[in-house]
Amino acid sequence: MKLAIASLLACSAAAFAPSIQTSRSSTELYGRKPFISGNWKLNPQTKEEALKLGGDIAASITEDSPDADVALFVPYVFIESTMGVVGDKLSVGAEGVCPEGNGAFTGAISSSMLDSIGVKWALAGHSERRVIFKETDEYINSQCVKLIEQGMSVMLCIGESLAEFEQDLAGSVCAVQLKKGLKGVTKEQLSQVAIAYEPIWAIGTGKVATPEIANSVHATCRSIIADMYDDEAADSVRILYGGSVTPESVDELMSQPDIDGALVGGASLDSEKFARIINFQV
């Protein structure tokens, strides 16, 4: 009888094993590799500072670090030299791209120029580009398509304003920006896309969205992707959170099932802070 109970317990333990599994983060469950990235924006001010920062950040990635992709989106002029100091520890991406191929577009940088120096990733749709530089969803879509056609990857940034958040429009804004931004992008090409949900009210304000709020918008984005493509696409696409991510907030954010990474502004300019973010603990 004792034996019977023991084997029953063993069986029920086995029966419970799948439910233990499903309590793992969905990032892990669906094989989405965590992705920690920094966006330097209009910083730092000199090449010397950029190389010091890039080198220090790369040095913080060790064999004990989480198995994650790490990228730095840096000003065009620092891309190549930063690549030189970070080696293969992380990838150095561009903060933008001109969707035109070539011609009379003074000041622009094309996807083939970036590709030719080994850049694999570029940002599109950052709220600062949308608001300050008046980039439209159509323009952002053409950036995404151009980068994908070039064989590169794009991090499409989306997110609502404070007024929209307060009117409970976060999901609707994300739906519009995802549908317009990814127009013409096929399910197969989605492997060249990561999404960064960055609520505008959380960018540079110190107001990080609570992990629950961020996760629920991420889950909504995933269901929008499922509607646009299918469940498989929704389960595999990586969705990063951005907006005042710090060493103090990263662990809880990364513990959320639908948060696969972080896009970090201010804290990516401080090598110690960004090192802690790269070495998040879940």
Ligand code: 13P
């Ligand atoms: P902060 O981390 O400074 O809020 O910036 C977020 C951001 O805009 C990253 O693209």
